[in-house]
Amino acid sequence: MKIATFNVNSLRARLGIVIDWLDKNEPDVLCVQETKVQDKDFPGEAFAGLGYNFVYRGQKSYNGVAVFAKGEIEDVVFGLDDEPYDEARLVRAKIGGVWVVNSYVPQGFEVGSEKYEYKLEWLGRLREYFEKHFKQSDKVVWVGDFNVAMEDIDVYDPDGLRGHVCFNEQVQEALRAVMDWGFVDVFREHCKDGEQYSFWDYRMRGGLSRNRGWRLDYIMATKSLAQSSKGCYIDKRPRMLVKPSDHTPVVAEFDI
């Protein structure tokens, strides 16, 4: 099973890129974030034409998640377990015997702000979510834009960026607490190198050419599932296109 995650920064603006990527890479599952489209305007026809099933939940202007799969998508539930549910940031579904959880973790604005506190609380609630709905022995793959870089090698300038809303000990501990429920960082299992990023800020001049990036997009798997992973890679090809997202896809293959 090949599964991918991609923050598309508007599905409609990036529709051609996403369709082309799906057509060429043929993942069994693609999870996307920041679709930025209301459900009534979701561009589903293009994906149906490729033979993909899909579920989605969006809102006006911001957020939005979707899951595309070759197989049946079952037991779909959007959002966390209590208010605010944030249905446009989280979805779980069962696909081919694997539980897929697609999340768009709040970015947090700046340390000390209400949005930052919300981000920390959100990660805390996500830990409870996994405790409630799954067992560590289940095959669970948790993917998405986590808006946290875990280690120094996951950002281009750790000393300059330390304290950033996506790179400080507090958010790292919050994400670590979720991971400690029972997840393995599949990319890191296969690649110990630095300078392996999935996000480059549009505002950073020459950010991509100088590789001034962050690894914010993850594929996590429960231990039994991670043991079956054959590989994991970041696909930078979409960043070479005319209208790239600021993120790029991360892909993992499992021998199941």
Next chain:
DNA sequence: ATGGTCGGCAACCGA
């Protein structure tokens, strides 16, 4: 170099 660029959507917000 205390900046910069996107997308959505109609003035700024979010990233």
